[in-house]
Amino acid sequence: MRKIFRFLPLFALILSAAVSLSGCHASGEKKSFQMPESFDTSKDIEITFWAKNDTNKAQTTIYEQAVEDFEKIYPNVSINLRFYTDYGKIYNDVITNIATNTTPNVCITYPDHIATYLTGNNQVLCLDDLISDPKYGLGGSDVAFDAPTKTEIVPKYLTECYIGDKLYALPYMRSTEALYMNKTYVEKLGFNIPDTVTWDFIWEVSEAAMKKDKDGNFAINGQNVLIPFIYKSTDNMMIQILKQSGFDYTTDNGEVLLFNDDTKKILQEIAVHAGTRSFSTFKISSYPANFLNAGQCIFAIDSTAGSTWMGPDAPLSDICSDDIIGGIDVIVKEIPQVDVNNPQMISQGPSICVFNKADPQEVLASWLFTQYLLTNEVQIPYAETEGYVPVTQKAQESDTYKDYLKRGGEDNTTYYKIKIEATKMLLDNIDNTFITPVFNGSASVRDAAGQMIENTTKSMRRNQTVDDEYFAKLYDDINSLYRLDQLGASLNAQEGEKPDLGPLPLGAKALIITLISVWVLIILYFCYMKIKGKRDN
Amino acid sequence: MKKKIVSVLLASAMALSLAACGAKDAADTAAEETAAVEEAATEAVEAAAEEVTEEAAENVEEVAEEASADLEGVMSYADYAAADLDTEVTVVTYVQAHQSWWDGKVTVYTQDADGAYFLYELPCSEEDAAKLTEGTKIKVTGFKSEWSGEVEITDSSFEFVEDGDTFVAEAVDLTDKLASEDLVDYQNQKVAFKGLTVVARESGNAVDYKYDNSGSHDENSDLYFDVQDADGNVYTFTVESYLCDNTTDVYAAVEALKAGDVIDCEGFLYWYEGANPHITSVTVE
Numbered sequence: 172m173r174k175i176f177r178f179l180p181l182f183a184l185i186l187s188a189a190v191s192l193s194g195c196h197a198s199g200e201k202k203s204f205q206m207p208e209s210f211d212t213s214k215d216i217e218i219t220f221w222a223k224n225d226t227n228k229a230q231t232t233i234y235e236q237a238v239e240d241f242e243k244i245y246p247n248v249s250i251n252l253r254f255y256t257d258y259g260k261i262y263n264d265v266i267t268n269i270a271t272n273t274t275p276n277v278c279i280t281y282p283d284h285i286a287t288y289l290t291g292n293n294q295v296l297c298l299d300d301l302i303s304d305p306k307y308g309l310g311g312s313d314v315a316f317d318a319p320t321k322t323e324i325v326p327k328y329l330t331e332c333y334i335g336d337k338l339y340a341l342p343y344m345r346s347t348e349a350l351y352m353n354k355t356y357v358e359k360l361g362f363n364i365p366d367t368v369t370w371d372f373i374w375e376v377s378e379a380a381m382k383k384d385k386d387g388n389f390a391i392n393g394q395n396v397l398i399p400f401i402y403k404s405t406d407n408m409m410i411q412i413l414k415q416s417g418f419d420y421t422t423d424n425g426e427v428l429l430f431n432d433d434t435k436k437i438l439q440e441i442a443v444h445a446g447t448r449s450f451s452t453f454k455i456s457s458y459p460a461n462f463l464n465a466g467q468c469i470f471a472i473d474s475t476a477g478s479t480w481m482g483p484d485a486p487l488s489d490i491c492s493d494d495i496i497g498g499i500d501v502i503v504k505e506i507p508q509v510d511v512n513n514p515q516m517i518s519q520g521p522s523i524c525v526f527n528k529a530d531p532q533e534v535l536a537s538w539l540f541t542q543y544l545l546t547n548e549v550q551i552p553y554a555e556t557e558g559y560v561p562v563t564q565k566a567q568e569s570d571t572y573k574d575y576l577k578r579g580g581e582d583n584t585t586y587y588k589i590k591i592e593a594t595k596m597l598l599d600n601i602d603n604t605f606i607t608p609v610f611n612g613s614a615s616v617r618d619a620a621g622q623m624i625e626n627t628t629k630s631m632r633r634n635q636t637v638d639d640e641y642f643a644k645l646y647d648d649i650n651s652l653y654r655l656d657q658l659g660a661s662l663n664a665q666e667g668e669k670p671d672l673g674p675l676p677l678g679a680k681a682l683i684i685t686l687i688s689v690w691v692l693i694i695l696y697f698c699y700m701k702i703k704g705k706r707d708n
Numbered sequence: 709m710k711k712k713i714v715s716v717l718l719a720s721a722m723a724l725s726l727a728a729c730g731a732k733d734a735a736d737t738a739a740e741e742t743a744a745v746e747e748a749a750t751e752a753v754e755a756a757a758e759e760v761t762e763e764a765a766e767n768v769e770e771v772a773e774e775a776s777a778d779l780e781g782v783m784s785y786a787d788y789a790a791a792d793l794d795t796e797v798t799v800v801t802y803v804q805a806h807q808s809w810w811d812g813k814v815t816v817y818t819q820d821a822d823g824a825y826f827l828y829e830l831p832c833s834e835e836d837a838a839k840l841t842e843g844t845k846i847k848v849t850g851f852k853s854e855w856s857g858e859v860e861i862t863d864s865s866f867e868f869v870e871d872g873d874t875f876v877a878e879a880v881d882l883t884d885k886l887a888s889e890d891l892v893d894y895q896n897q898k899v900a901f902k903g904l905t906v907v908a909r910e911s912g913n914a915v916d917y918k919y920d921n922s923g924s925h926d927e928n929s930d931l932y933f934d935v936q937d938a939d940g941n942v943y944t945f946t947v948e949s950y951l952c953d954n955t956t957d958v959y960a961a962v963e964a965l966k967a968g969d970v971i972d973c974e975g976f977l978y979w980y981e982g983a984n985p986h987i988t989s990v991t992v993e
Contacts, residue, residue: 456855461981633794
């Protein structure tokens with residue numbers, strides 16, 4: 172029995188060490204990446220790349236070609252390419268794989284999502300040191316291909332990849348939203364199209380278009396279906412109107428500024444036009460392009476990256492060719508503005524995120540491949556698949572790209588007129604674009620912003636009362652649905668402030684007291700035996 | 709000192725024993741009382757038996773009244789079909805199939821003897837979703853909506869109607885109606901098509917994965933394939949992966965289709981800018 176007590180301190184030491192070790196394992200913490208002296212081209216390295224292809228074969232082909240070309244430059248690197256058709260699925264899979272330490276090496280994603288990935292310790296590679304590394308940084312001396320330098324990336328786009336004061340991604344492609352307008356119908360309704368379209372103009376034309384003929388059809392298109400104004404992404408709609416009006420919807424550190432009278436005024440205006448059915452949304456009705464191409468919509472707002480679906484001659488379409496209305500002229504404009512002298516529109520588009528791994532050589536291979544995705548060989552052809560713009564000035568200013576932009580309208584595929592007009596519109600407005608603050612939970616705030624428009628629109632269509640009481644309840648419901656009230660506690664915790672979790676439960680208190688008492692008794696007994704042993708001697 | 713430690717241990721052991729003794733005493737008492745209880749129970753059962761017959765009759769009447777109250781405001785399929793879009797509707801219908809549950813919602817294909825109701829993203833616990841088996845009777849209240857031609861019930865709530873009644877629809881053969889304007893009258897119903905020929909899609913493939921004509925796809929993407937009827941009309945059919953995922957027979961059967969195959973198939977007559985059936989079984993002739 173005495174022998175057991177003698178070993179107690181040793182046992183306690185082993186136990187505490189074991190607990191500490193298991194704690195480390197559970198947290199999944201990784202070491203920070205240290206740049207190796209050189210890239211070991213004799214070592215076989217396998218990396219995984221998760222990409223999102225939109226809706227056309229060309230994008231898939233470009234990724235496959237990029238992988239093939241990179242593997243020729245670095246034959247020791249093998250890239251497993253996995254395609255997704257949805258950014259949300261990439262996000263879900265990354266989150267799942269963070270828990271099991273099986274993230275991809277590189278993935279295409281949004282900064283909102285990266286902010287959540289950052290909750291895993293050292294999972295996402297901070298790129299601040301990497302981009303400026305003289306050998307393997309952007310366009311570094313030992314990079315074996317013509318990569319862009321840091322200064323050749325559009326500065327605004329690089330800035331968008333900072334979360335806090337750290338760079339956690341590189342931009343891959345950029346787009347914005349565009350107004351695809353049925354010019355024929357607007358002019359037929361007797362309106363002159365201004366250089367910069369305002370929200371007031373959109374609402375006025377939309378209401379004018381609701382006039383019906385004696386047969387009960389809409390006079391403008393002779394059909395029994397017409398939704399003059401359809402918005403694809405209502406979260407962007409709310410965010411952009413607020414921004415144009417001089418209001419933010421969150422602070423930089425995640426305080427939600429949505430639930431106030433400014434938002435209510437915007438919702439009240441939308442409610443009026445939802446009530447007359449001159450306005451609807453993608454979630455409520457369907458894709459704006461389907462209505463636009465059938466002559467059932469006059470103003471369709473969607474991403475420039477959706478431009479290949481817009482217009483009766485669009486290369487992509489979901490509606491039967493018999494339903495497409497010929498003889499209408501679709502043009503591209505900036506989204507409607509509050510102040511025509513201060514146009515503002517959202518900057519969106521995918522970025523590239525690199526994940527940290529135990530093997531620095533594997534991380535370096537991932538980083539080199541990430542740089543390869545910014546070369547002209549990838550940037551130019553990918554941007555041409557949709558209304559994207561390349562993120563490097565090197566690509567934007569190349570002769571190849573300039574020639575592409577000049578040839579808009581030559582055909583309805585590569586040089587599809589509306590796609591190139593949408594691209595040019597963004598290139599002309601890069602300085603007028605803005606991004607929204609990114610933090611863990613920012614994706615939820617975006618969803619909440621859009622859901623308020625969706626709910627208000629639905630309620631008006633359903634002849635429900637939309638008044639002050641309605642908006643008060645809407646704010647409560649949305650706050651609760653997206654758990655925005657819990658965002659503050661989570662953000663404070665991130666910033667080092669420990670959230671108040673309330674008093675310790677009684678059971679926990681009892682357990683702690685018992686453990687302390689047992690240890691005190693053991694130590695006292697141990698001391699007693701020591702003293703007694705000395706006395707006996 | 710040793711004696712003191714032993715005393716403390718003994719005291720602790722006694723304290724624990726007392727707790728156990730308490731339980732044992734209770735058990736002994738209970739045993740003694742059992743005989744008395746049995747005796748009283750026998751008498752009570754005899755008395756209660758006389759009352760049961762009367763109460764049962766009363767209960768039947770109450771249940772019938774409650775059921776009648778539950779069905780107040782319930783629309784027939786004809787009423788539902790005639791209702792305006794964006795109005796509130798209440799129907800009693802029977803589950804035929806449902807898509808996978810996700811994030812507190814499940815999309816359900818339902819039908820009664822007169823017509824079908826597509827319940828889009830019905831709020832539902834995962835536990836309740838598991839109970840939405842084929843034939844289950846439910847009462848649904850929501851808004852009649854339309855998305856790209858698909859008429860559905862959205863923003864709804866439901867309750868189980870547990871009266872023992874079930875209904876499983878027979879697939880109605882609509883091969884001859886595929887090109888007909890009447891086809892829309894069968895929207896969302898369980899349907900069958902026979903003797904259709906698989907034709908290559910624009911991509912050159914017999915089967916494409918969700919919008920992507922390159923052959924690249926998620927592991928569990930929707931499948932799209934084109935079929936031609938006897939008159940040469942071509943239609944796009946879908947295997948909706950949330951309804952029949954890549955572990956199902958129909959998913960494997962469709963992935964294996966080749967241009968020129970002649971097939972019989974069954975599914976639900978979903979609508980997206982025209983008929984876009986969600987296929988649940990395929991047989992190559």
